[in-house]
Amino acid sequence: MLDSHNIEMNHKYLDEHGMDELIGIIKHELAHYHLHIEGRGYQHKDRDFRELIKKVGAPRFCTPLPSELKKRVQSFKVYACSVCKQPYHRKRRINTAKYVCGKCGGKLQYIKTLER
Ligand SMILES: [Zn+2]
Ligand SMILES: [Zn+2]
Structure with a gap:
């Protein structure tokens, strides 16, 4: 949640994807928050984001953030x-x-x- 900077994780992730992937997802989410707090490009398309993701070895894509969900194609x-x-x-x-x-x-x- 970008407002509170809390991370919400679904239990299902752990069951379905296992610990390695879960850690990847958390790294990915943290990259969003880190850049958001610093006022840098925190979205998937931003260069700051892509570079940070590479550096920490996190997956490039995550489950959609709530803010992204709203923009979903109709x-x-x-x-x-x-x-x-x-x-x-x-x-x-x-x-x-x-x-x-x-x-x-x-x-x-x-x-x-x-x-x-
Ligand atoms: Zn993401
Ligand atoms: Zn008609």
């Missing part, structure tokens, strides 16, 4: 009316047999899934 499905081509964006799949275009009542067609 995907949504694009549908369009088969008659008037009005586009519709939905987070979930919809049953195109059940829903029709709000403008003209035409059948909706699945177009593609977008990420942002």
Whole structure:
């Protein structure tokens, strides 16, 4: 947690990955905090971070920090009316047999899934 500089570890890590990897993860997290406290580049893409990681022999990637989690890509499905081509964006799949275009009542067609 970058606010408190506490490290939260999930017990599952130890069970699933073993001690060596757990130590790697802790080193990695400490690198984040160390650089964050010093006001240097503490993100994965930052050079400061990558160099420190190399120096201490920690893995380059960790489980996402809560702040990174919020930025996670959202995907949504694009549908369009088969008659008037009005586009519709939905987070979930919809049953195109059940829903029709709000403008003209035409059948909706699945177009593609977008990420942002
Ligand atoms: Zn990380
Ligand atoms: Zn329509």
